[in-house]
Amino acid sequence: MQTGQPALSGVEGTNVVAMAGFAIFIGLSLVITWFAARRTQSTLNFYAAGRSITAFQNGLALAGDYMSAASFLGIAGLVALSGFDGLIYSIGFLVGWPVVVCLIAEPLRNLGKFTFSDVVAFRLRQAPVRVAAAAGSLAVVAFYLIAQMVGAGNLIRLLFGLSYETAVVIVGMVMLAYVLFGGMIATTWVQIVKAVLLLSGAFMLAMLVLIKFSFNPLALFEEATRQYGASVLAPGRFVSDPVDGISLGLALMFGTAGLPHILMRFYTVPDARTARVSVAYATAAIGTFYLLTFILGFGAMVLVGQPAIRAVDAGGNMAAPLLAEAVGGQAFLGFISAVAFATILAVVAGLTLAGAAALSHDIYVHVFRGGRASEKEELRVARGATILLAVLSIVLGIVFKGQNVAYMVGLAFAIAASANFPALVLSMFWRKFTTRGAQASILFGTASTLLLIYLSPTIQIDLLKQTTAIFPYRNPGLFTIPLSFVVGILTSLAAPEAAAAEGFTRLEHQIHVGEEEPA
Amino acid sequence: MSDSHVHLTRVAAARWRLALTLTAVMTIVYVGFILLIAFNKPLLGTVLVPGLSLGILLGVLIIATAWILIMIYVRWTNTHYDHRVADERRSRLESR
Numbered sequence: 001m002q003t004g005q006p007a008l009s010g011v012e013g014t015n016v017v018a019m020a021g022f023a024i025f026i027g028l029s030l031v032i033t034w035f036a037a038r039r040t041q042s043t044l045n046f047y048a049a050g051r052s053i054t055a056f057q058n059g060l061a062l063a064g065d066y067m068s069a070a071s072f073l074g075i076a077g078l079v080a081l082s083g084f085d086g087l088i089y090s091i092g093f094l095v096g097w098p099v100v101v102c103l104i105a106e107p108l109r110n111l112g113k114f115t116f117s118d119v120v121a122f123r124l125r126q127a128p129v130r131v132a133a134a135a136g137s138l139a140v141v142a143f144y145l146i147a148q149m150v151g152a153g154n155l156i157r158l159l160f161g162l163s164y165e166t167a168v169v170i171v172g173m174v175m176l177a178y179v180l181f182g183g184m185i186a187t188t189w190v191q192i193v194k195a196v197l198l199l200s201g202a203f204m205l206a207m208l209v210l211i212k213f214s215f216n217p218l219a220l221f222e223e224a225t226r227q228y229g230a231s232v233l234a235p236g237r238f239v240s241d242p243v244d245g246i247s248l249g250l251a252l253m254f255g256t257a258g259l260p261h262i263l264m265r266f267y268t269v270p271d272a273r274t275a276r277v278s279v280a281y282a283t284a285a286i287g288t289f290y291l292l293t294f295i296l297g298f299g300a301m302v303l304v305g306q307p308a309i310r311a312v313d314a315g316g317n318m319a320a321p322l323l324a325e326a327v328g329g330q331a332f333l334g335f336i337s338a339v340a341f342a343t344i345l346a347v348v349a350g351l352t353l354a355g356a357a358a359l360s361h362d363i364y365v366h367v368f369r370g371g372r373a374s375e376k377e378e379l380r381v382a383r384g385a386t387i388l389l390a391v392l393s394i395v396l397g398i399v400f401k402g403q404n405v406a407y408m409v410g411l412a413f414a415i416a417a418s419a420n421f422p423a424l425v426l427s428m429f430w431r432k433f434t435t436r437g438a439q440a441s442i443l444f445g446t447a448s449t450l451l452l453i454y455l456s457p458t459i460q461i462d463l464l465k466q467t468t469a470i471f472p473y474r475n476p477g478l479f480t481i482p483l484s485f486v487v488g489i490l491t492s493l494a495a496p497e498a499a500a501a502e503g504f505t506r507l508e509h510q511i512h513v514g515e516e517e518p519a
Numbered sequence: 520m521s522d523s524h525v526h527l528t529r530v531a532a533a534r535w536r537l538a539l540t541l542t543a544v545m546t547i548v549y550v551g552f553i554l555l556i557a558f559n560k561p562l563l564g565t566v567l568v569p570g571l572s573l574g575i576l577l578g579v580l581i582i583a584t585a586w587i588l589i590m591i592y593v594r595w596t597n598t599h600y601d602h603r604v605a606d607e608r609r610s611r612l613e614s615r
Contacts, residue, residue, distance in 0.1 A: 084563075087578040088556065091549070095581065098545045098588040102538035106596075222570030233572035234564025235556045242557035249553045253546065273601055280593045287582045429535075512531050512604055 017334025018160060025197075025342045026174060032189045036182030043378050046183035047114040047357050048267040053188055055274045059281020062265050064191035065350045066093070066256075066282070067198055067289055069343045070151055070409055075290070076323075077316025079297020080309055083224065083232030086297050088239060090290035092249055094283070096256025101279040104257045106272040107428050107511045115354075116263040116420065117362045120427045120442075123503025124435040127367045132442040134362040136419035137260040139446050140412045141355040142396075144259075145348065145389075147408040149397030152344040158318060159337040164401055172394035175349045179356065179386045184268055187349045194339075194346040199285060201339040202292040205320070208327040209299035217295055223302050232301070244473045248410070251477030255413030258420030261354035272514060296320050303327060315406070352389045359385035407458045410475065414453070418480035419445030426488050428511065431504040433488065434497035441488030445480060452476035526610075530603040537595060541588045548584055552577060 040046050053061065071093060079086030112118030117133035149168055156167035178186045213219040224232050239245035256262065266275045300309060300319035303326050312318040324336040360382035365373045373381070419442045426433045426441065452471050453459060460469035555563060556574070563574030 084572070084574050084578075087575065088553075091552070091578055091581050094585050095545055095549045098585055098592070099542050101589055102542050102592055218568065218570035220570070221575070225566075225570065230564065230566060230572075233566065233570075233575055235560045235574055239553060239556045242554060245553045245557050246550055249549060253549060273597065276593055276596060280589050283586060283589050287586055291579070291582065508531065509527070512527060512534075513608055 015160075015330060015334045015337065017331045018337040019334070021335055021338025022160070022341055025193075025338055025345075028193065029174075029186075029190045029342075029345070030177065032193070033178050033182035033186040036185035036189065039185055040181065040183040041379075043114070043361075043375050043382070045185060046379055046382055047264070047353075047361065049184040049188050051268060051270050053268040053278075055269065055277040056281050057188070057192055058265055058269050058274070058278035060195040060285060061188045061191040061268070062262060062278060062282035063285035063289070064195035064198070064346055065261055065265065066286055067195065067343065068148060068151075068347045068409075069155060069340050070147065071290075072198060072202070072293065072343060073155065073317045073320055073340060074315075074406075075293050076296045076300060076320040077309070077313075077318070079294055080300040080304070080319035081306055081316040082236050082238065083228070083298070083301070084234055085236045085238035087294060088235070090293060092252035093256075094287055094290060095249075096253045097279060097283045097286070099253060100257045100262070101276055101283075103428075104263070104424065105266050105275045105279055108263060108424075109266045109269065109272045109275040110511050110514045111428075111507065112267065114264070114267055114361045115357045116258075116260060116424060117358070117366075120423050120438055121366070122427065123500050123507050124427070124433075124438055124497075126371060128435055129438045130362040130366045132439045133420070133423065134358040136258075136415065136423070136442045136446050137358040137362075138355055139450075140258070140260055140416045140420065141351050141358070141389075143408040143415070144261075144412040145351050145355070145393045146396050146400055147405045147412070148344060148348050148351065149393050150400050150403065150405045152348070153397055153401065155317070155340060155344065158313065159321060159340065165398055168394055168397035171345060171348060172390050172397070175345055175352060175393075176387065176390035178345075178349045179353050179390075180383055184264075184353060187346075187353050188265075188268060190342075190349060191346045194342045195285060197339045198343055199289055199292075201336055202289055202296065205324055205327070205332075205336065206292045206295040206299070208332075209295060209303065209323065212303070212327075217298075220295065220298050220302060224298050227302060228306070232298075241473070243478060244475055247473055247475035247478035249477075250481055251410065251414040251417045251475055253417075254421045254477075254481060255415075255417035258416030258424065259412075260358065260416075260420070261350040264350075264354050264357060293320075296323060299323050299327070348393065352386060352393065355389045356382050356385040359388070404463065407453070407474075411449070411453050414449045414475065414477050414480065415446055417477055418449045418484050419443075422481065422484040422488055426485065426492075428507070430489075430492075431501050432492050432496060434492040434495065434500050436495060436497075437488045437492030440491040441484050444487040445484035448480045448483065449476055452480065527604070527607045530600060530607065534596065534600050537592065541592055545585065545588055548581060552581055 075086050111122050117130050120133050121129040152171045153164040153168045156162050157164050269275050300323040304322045309319045321336055325333040364381045365378050423438050423442045455471035456474050457469040458474050460466040565573045
């Protein structure tokens with residue numbers, strides 16, 4: 001997203017519908033928070049909404065966590081400016097979900113309490129594993145959060161004409177209110193409301209586009225080829241290098257199964273069956289949304305036109321709002337803007353809660369207090385961590401103003417895939433996995449991803465303006481994911497841990513049966 | 520080793536087999552799609568009917584594949600796996 005561009009023609013803080021929608025959403029979500037706050041007196045409610053969320057609700061909440069403003073505005077923009085290539089991204093974001101449901105969702109629900117570290121640490125030595133796992137979580141959360149905050153600042157400036165800093169502070173403060181007072185209950189319901197708004201907004205917009213093409217998407221695509229040539233339906237420059245393409249693909253696919261804020265959602269449901277079914281709902285919502293986004297992208301390409309989209313934002317991020325203005329006028333633009341804003345707020349809240357859980361549940365309770373903190377104490381620390389993270393995200397949002405942070409979402413996915421995913425899989429499937437193996441795998445995954453991204457053309461050439469990059473690929477996943485597995489396996493084999501291997505039988509049983517009743 | 524434990528091990532193995540198969544199918548389909556994009560762009564640009572290229576058709580089919588794989592897994596676990604685990608659990612409690 002570029003800075004220094006003019007605000008959208010019709011808005012600049014004058015769009016009454018946008019402002020009203022924005023105010024209604026904040027009002028509604030604070031009412032939700034108010035009700036949630038009265039129930040948020042225990043860690044079970046704060047981290048996991050009392051495990052009372054239904055499959056359908058959790059499906060929508062998962063979809064809400066996953067469909068960020070970046071995917072709504074970013075992918076629609078990518079499709080609008082480069083056609084088919086945008087579809088490659090949408091697909092990458094969806095193919096991770098079969099992995100989540102097949103390998104991760106149920107064992108996670110049956111083995112853990114609040115964070116994915118609970119699972120990795122299940123039969124290993126608590127403190128060392130949790131430090132590493134929390135570091136992996138926090139790295140993912142931090143990069144994801146920065147990308148969202150910078151996106152939020154730019155977007156709200158473009159949509160509402162507020163200053164970048166004001167936008168970042170508002171997002172930070174409102175999100176803080178949700179998480180601090182309403183915990184997971186408020187965060188989940190905000191997420192559900194946002195998912196419904198986003199899906200219905202995208203659906204209405206797509207219908208307004210398709211009505212002009214007698215509800216035939218192919219007629220829309222045909223019109224696009226008439227205006228811009230057949231190349232818009234064919235792959236362009238996006239995957240020019242097979243290694244880079246597969247590397248990105250693997251990071252998106254396995255990264256989904258390692259995102260702490262997504263994984264945490266599986267603790268909000270009563271049992272493994274509900275966790276499983278909720279993924280089916282989530283994927284139905286997310287897949288439909290990406291298909292709609294594809295219509296929106298081509299709709300913007302044809303009805304708004306590429307030059308007009310580029311004129312407002314060179315990255316194409318304003319394609320969907322511009323399309324809303326073109327087909328539905330000022331009122332609809334206002335509605336879509338408010339939806340985009342709600343989207344950012346909800347995603348940021350989910351990320352902050354996941355980060356706070358890593359700091360309080362993993363680091364404070366299990367590392368500093370050896371697992372012996374009272375519930376009251378843990379809740380106090382979790383709230384403190386929430387405030388810390390909110391302040392930090394506001395500060396980072398402002399520090400990174402005007403920087404190109406688009407690569408950070410990819411970086412977050414790459415770390416999730418290389419640090420969190422291998423440790424989770426090895427801890428659940430491999431009897432001989434050890435504490436040292438887990439530590440080594442997670443730390444290697446995080447460090448190698450950071451290092452290779454730093455040495456890649458993304459940082460060296462695009463940001464630091466060097467002429468060459470030491471590491472030739474933009475996406476390290478193809479190397480870091482398998483290497484993290486290898487590091488975890490070799491380190492475990494080098495020094496076996498008898499207690500960890502003994503615990504594996506208990507783990508295997510609990511994966512399938514859930515918490516064993518006291519004998 | 521009780522009968523019920525052996526039984527559970529068998530159910531568990533069946534679930535992991537299905538889970539790993541579905542994961543492998545998704546990975547192969549998706550990586551195959553990326554390789555096709557990387558090595559044969561003109562093929563994916565082939566226009567099948569006006570407005571529809573092979574690439575777009577395959578893309579939509581991959582989204583459908585993800586849905587279908589998830590449906591297969593959820594249906595199987597909901598109808599077979601859950602019952603078998605519940606049976607095992609009941610027999611375990613009764614034998615106590």
